[in-house]
Amino acid sequence: MSMKIEKVSHIYAPGTAYEMYALKDIDLQIEDGQFIGVIGHTGSGKSTLIQHLNGLLRASEGAIYYNGENIYAQDYSMRALRNKVGLVFQYPEHQLFETTILADVCFGPMNQGMKKNEAELHAYEALRSVGLPEELYDQSPFDLSGGQKRRVAIAGVLAMQPEVLILDEPTAGLDPKGRDEILDQIAKLHEEKRITVILVSHSMEDVAKYVERIIVMNQGSVMYDDTPKNVFQHYKELEKIGLAAPQVTYLMHDLRARGYDVDCDATTVAEAKREILRVLNKT
Secondary structure, three states, X not given: OOEEEEEEEEEEOXXXXXXXXXXXXXEEEEOOOOEEEEEOOOOOOHHHHHHHHOOOOOOOEEEEEEOXXXXXXXXXXXXXXXXXXXXXXXXXXXXXXXXXXXXXXXXXXXXXXXXXXXXXXXXXXXXXXXXXXXXXOOOOHHHOOHHHHHHHHHHHHHOOOOOEEEEEOOOOOOOHHHHHHHHHXXXXXXXXXXXXXXXEOOOHHHHHHHOOEEEEEEOXXXXXXXXXXXXXXXXXXXXXOOOXXXXXXXXXXXXXXXXXXXXXXXXXXXXXXXXXXXXXXXX
């Protein structure tokens, strides 16, 4: 379902000497089935923003609409919203607590009111969707690798069958192989289930590879909201706020400066490869 953020601001410690605007007058429209990246320097407001989307934080000003309904309306059910908008925190494996993987993933659906057998069906489907082998389901989640724990935590949210999946730095602390495996699974989920995915990341390579739209946060405001190609054209402006473009963006601009007639819009390795081969085949 679509989500609309309308003139939203959030103030921490209002009315005190420590008052601070974490969000300032945010306007966003999130359509069904989009894969969105949210980037920004530490303190830019990106984590504060996503915590508003399932009601964990309440806006100081403005309104948020989910499927046309104001989530701040007096009779609106925040529990129902959180069942539809799933949020996976950074280092979600710290939230694992059950004795087995299956029991941990069943917790959310059972907390929604599902019976045990129904919750287990949802849990099995979610665990399969994140690529965890079935022979592990009866093991303790604490015996798993970091990447496997991350998959279990994501499966715990997926088992509640959200319509929107928000992931706050889901690959933090993982090695490159584990990072790629997690993001590939998320991309596969998005493609197969067409759920809306909102990915908060510090990796410009990751957002360039996976998302179709990037929201750049800076000092509590939206600086850019566009396709990866269009956002990374502003790489010099991004550098000024402590961000950067993917490495291939710099490579393509360097090649152009050296006289090669390459298209500098390439943002992924695959795109850069095709463009470089195109130019070399012309010479």
